[in-house]
Amino acid sequence: MDIIGGGIAGLALAGILDPERFAVTLHEQRPELPSVGTTLAMWAGAQAAIARLRLLDQLRDAGTKLASGALRDPSGQAMLSMEGDTLLGIPRPALLKLLDSAVPTTVQRVTGRVERLPRDSWLTVGADGVHSVVRRTHWGSRAVARPTPVLAVRGVIPGNPSPEDVGEYWGRGNLFGLAPAGEGTNWYASFRSGPGPDQVDVPEALDTTRRLFSGHAAAVQHVLAQATAETTLAQRIWIAPPLARYTRRNVVLIGDAAHAMTPNLAAEPANP
Template identity: 65%
Template structure:
């Protein structure tokens, strides 16, 4: 039995523990939270994540619990659409539901240690950093230069009662801010991001909600209606942090997953998805290959792709949250929207 210490019991840690062969690995999850969270926003499951969930045996349960994201639009703050977007049947599931289902897939043989990890466990086996953007494991193994970096933006989000109108679904791009509205299991998922001095370490949710309402007071009635329903007990607020680029996710007996490896801005909606793919990829390799070979193959499979996504997400964030050249940006989006609409119209016209 090979010893595996997973630091972090979130999406990355639970998914990996669910994949690892209990006949081969002696697994312990170290998690500081006493219980799974009950508040969280909706995560869109892209094809790679859906494949990973299928390998975990959870895809059908996710589909049953989640909401299908069919279509939406990039919108002006007024709500006027600039560019129509097709969801392609993406499935959205709340973070608490995803964590609950992943937790149910973890074998009973896996031990749970409820404590905060300040130092790496003894080097008797594999140590997995699944402890998020502020990863203790990454800093210990890669040094202080790998510490998380704050962005100028905060993220405020939640799920409120009531389904959104199809005319309101999408992202509202303003001058240096965005606001998203989408259907969610049991209500409407919303998220806001803008420059703020709140935090950076801990952001008071009630204060953040008040600041958010003031910031978006000139946006559409749909945005203001969602914010009117938001309360601190069903909302989250935090500074957006990112991890610096890494050329590899394995070093000695230490390996990183998810945000500990490649924390990115949320603008592409791929963070949780790539975390699931990381976990299933690493676990599947460890199940059939010696550790060193499995870690090499994991690096080959995941580093380049996730670092590209990290960069692309950052670039998208700069465009979406631009404070200058915003009229030019919106004009280009409208032109693209007209082109896409024209092509769709021609495609639907019978010959």
Template identity: 55%
Template sequence: METISIVGGGIAGLALAACLDQDRFDVTVTEKRPELPAVGTVLAMWPNAQRALEKVGVLAEARTVSPVIGSGSIRNAAGVPWVTVNGGQMFGISRVDLLRLLDAAVPDTVRRITGRFHAVPSGAGLVVGADGVHSAVRRGIWGERTAARPTPYLAVRGTLPVPVHPEHVGEYWGRGDLFGIAAAAAGTNWYASYRSDLGVEGIDVASALEQARIRYAGHAGAIRDVLAQATPERSLAQGIWTTPRLRSFVRGRVVLIGDAAHAMTPNLGRGACEALVDAVTLAELLNVLPADEALRSYDRQRRLRTQALGLASSALMRVALTEAAQPLRDRLLTLARRPKARAAVVTGSPT
């Protein structure tokens, strides 16, 4: 049996471990956290991610615990809608629920190790870096020049145990900030992004919430109501990081998937989705092809597509969070305003 060492037990790592042929591979997952997280935001599942979940075998369960996204509006800071988008059959699943389902789908034959990755040992077989935006695998093999890059923006997000008001669902674009409100299985999911002086690591959640309340004090009443009810126990605050574009996601017998390969800004809501597709694609190729051929095929199929999505997400972030051009943006969107615009896209929450 060929050895596969997966570094990272998050969405990408667990999905890969669940889909690999256990009769062909000896699989180990190394994760630094001793247990799954208890707090997480809601992730929009696009059609490609739903197909990946079906291949993992958890799509039906994921739908059961997740509300359909339905329709929502992109609005100005006061809450006046510019355009309404329809999410179709997309649904929003809690990161906590998604990780729980993926974890349960991993066969008992997969070995679990709790600890940090330090270096690829000689004779380790195939190594998969699924260890997120600050991937030690990527920095160790591709070099420190590939270290994650911080943006100037903070992501504050959380859930509330109260039903969401349908007329409040959507994103609110202000001057240098955005705020999102959506349905969650337990009530309401919300997220905010803006420039912050709280740093990019080790951010105190209570301080971030207080800063957000001040920042959005002049925005729509729906935003103020959400932030008034938000608590540190049900919230997260993190700097937004991205990764540089790589010429290849493969180097020798090491391959990157998920945020380790292509962390992007959260504005398209595609980070978790593409991590799932990466994992399922790589597993399907490894299950039927020699490893070297499978890795080359994976790189061809996934690298350019995910990097294009990363560029599109960054472009949308610049539009949504613009400061100097905010008046012009608002005028153009007001001119383009339509009562109802049916589309196959929806702006997603941070991943």
């Protein structure tokens, strides 16, 4: 079988399959794992999946417990609180490294962009993200990803945030989040923006973020004052239109290739 895409979904699948039952080829266009990326929050279900790969202890060592947090209004007032010790935050590069370590040596790895899908594979798994070539090839032009008016800006700054500030700040047509990330603070912002869907100018996006969130809580202002373009990522959010089925003959879609969504987890961006 062929797995197209060596991100989170593709590596997890390659790591969980029994090498005595499955001959797997993993295709990934990047020659190396990414070294930068922001923190992912992993709930109990995701941790259970990691446990099946026998990586839970390593995940806990590499991650940070998110024992408290809240959904807040722009002023910082908590609207819904979360308490407990089940949520873990882990930087995306660290998670990818862990998943990569679980892939058996029997898995054949092919590096390079996949332009044509394997024809003789008994099963093809599309784990190649929102711009999936597998999705486009087997589901046609109506299933191709499309850009949204939502821009995502995110980064990491030094120093841990106060537990009283951790969470997401929801405004009208925007959101801002912050959480501990090892010895730093992971932050992210999403909002409607006019720049086109291709390359996003990071310094311009950071300036726009500071302006749009200038009326938010002091914790948000503190983070944005320390943020730099060198430690910030900015990108247009694309979505994958929903499909009636995510399988077709001997092809299946997983991860963002199947259900890429906007940051508010809706199929379409929310109205401002």
